[in-house]
Amino acid sequence: MPINVWDYLREYDELRDEILKAVDRVFSSGRLVLGQEGIKFEREMASYLGVAGGVGVNSGTDAIYIALASLGVKAGDEVITVPNTAVPTVSAIRTLGAKPVFVDIRDDDFLMDVAQIEAAITPRTKAIIPVHLYGQCVDLEPLMRLAEMHGLKVMEDCAQAQGALYKNSQAGSVGHASSFSFYPTKVLGAYGDGGMVLSNDEAALKLARSLRFYGMETQYYSERHGYNSRLDEVQAAILSLKLPLVNGWIDRRRQIAERYNRGLKDSGLSLPAENAHSRHTYYVYVVEHPSDRDGVLDRLAKRDINCNVSYRWPIHIMRGSTDLGYREGQFPVAERKAQRIFSLPMYPHLKDEEVDTVINVLREVV
Ligand SMILES: Cc1ncc(COP(=O)(O)O)c(C=O)c1O
CATH class of the missing domain: 3.90.1150.10 (Aspartate Aminotransferase, domain 1)
Known part of the structure; x- marks a missing residue:
């Protein structure tokens, strides 16, 4: 038998009955998109992280650009991150028409070298994305101090860091907002695609909620340019049962x-x-x-x-x-x-x- 880098089939074997029950509950509920399962899972993730709220979206990539846009990043802005990340960190920045600017990483933990950020800041810099790669956290305290000094937003890319701690705080609870991926291989993986924006900033959460739904706040009326990016009810129900x-x-x-x-x-x-x-x-x-x-x-x-x-x-x-x-x-x-x-x-x-x-x-x- 080959030994593979990752596999979900043993997990499915263990959780099969519960997963199928959750799927049946959704299918029988009469509501397949943006219903109670999504709302419940958003609350559970926010409470797991200890932040004000979460907005379920279709993927970790969407979570990044929706979070950045919710923090005010626009076309022409610069966003500082690292070159040793998954392509989506960078493609999400580019989706907004913003420019990714790189700094190198540390030799010991493969993570963003916070000491190099100041030299990369220009008048166009708007945000920094620390990527908590492989399951541990970038040194966030000096990063937050620097961001505050320069009036920049910090959006933690937590796709690989569900459940990681920075000192005593959950990854994703320290910056101005954070993005999670529930791609199946992740520590908390869906049985399909999924993602979430989390934040303590109520205004950013409200904007993220509108951006994932065509920029609407009222049905069929768009307040701003937005997207279609929703965490569907089936994935939310499965993620809810896996979170504990x-x-x-x-x-x-x-x-x-x-x-x-x-x-x-x-x-x-x-x-x-x-x-x-x-x-x-x-x-x-x-x-x-x-x-x-x-x-x-x-x-x-x-x-x-x-x-x-x-x-x-x-x-x-x-x-x-x-x-x-x-x-x-x-x-x-x-x-x-x-x-x-x-x-x-x-x-x-x-x-x-x-x-x-x-x-x-x-x-x-x-
Ligand atoms: C660091 C990082 N950021 C973003 C993403 C994008 O997540 P998704 O595949 O859910 O769009 C991933 C996952 O591939 C990732 O590892």
Whole structure:
């Protein structure tokens, strides 16, 4: 049996009856879009994070641009983020006609180097997107101080950080707004697409609610240019039943990470470091090989162990970013990491025996 980087079938096996009951409840309710299930799940997510409210949308990508627009980002504005993120962080900025501006990352935790932000601020800068990559948080306190000094908005991209803690706060509760993805692989994954904007700012929440629904506040009357981006009732019902299980699943992810840490010590791989201010959820467990990452991946695949690379190319050197005017060499840490990193199988239903097989085979092939 291959061991894959991620799989949801064991989870489905465990939750099948409850999921099918939830789907049937929605189908029998007479309301398939923007009904009680969505409202209930928005409240539950807001309460999990400890913020004023949430607005369910169709994806994590939509959550980013709707959150940014709700904070006042417009065409021509600049938004500072990192080049080692999922493409959607950047495509969401561009959807608004705003310009992504990159800063490099830290060598120790792969996250935005807050010390580099000030030099990237221009009169056009409107917002900063810290991406809480892999399941731990960017250092938010100095970032919020800097943002306040310059009158900038902070929108936390929490697609990979459901349940992560920054000091004692939930990821997504510190900035002016945050975006979540419920793409199936995520720590809290739907059985399809989904996302949410969360915030303590009631005006931003009201605007997000209008933007996800054609810019309307009253039926059939648009107040502003808007979109169609709604979290459907079926996904909301499934996410609602999964949310109470998330903390236990994160504990299991952390156990698996500890097992990898013990088993791969002195293996020749660099192992992920947990930074001092986060509680890491290990959405992904990322290791580095200094010189032969792709060779290691090939040898693992031949032994039926399928890993992943997130991400193989930093965004500033992708063809799709040519018009942004960046060149290779500008963000050396992100570029070096992209050549060395890969992620090991990680999901809560992975068995200890499988983790041990990954460890043993890895030690042989490195
Ligand atoms: C960091 C990050 N931001 C944004 C997204 C976009 O989320 P979605 O796939 O739900 O649009 C993802 C997920 O792929 C992500 O990992």
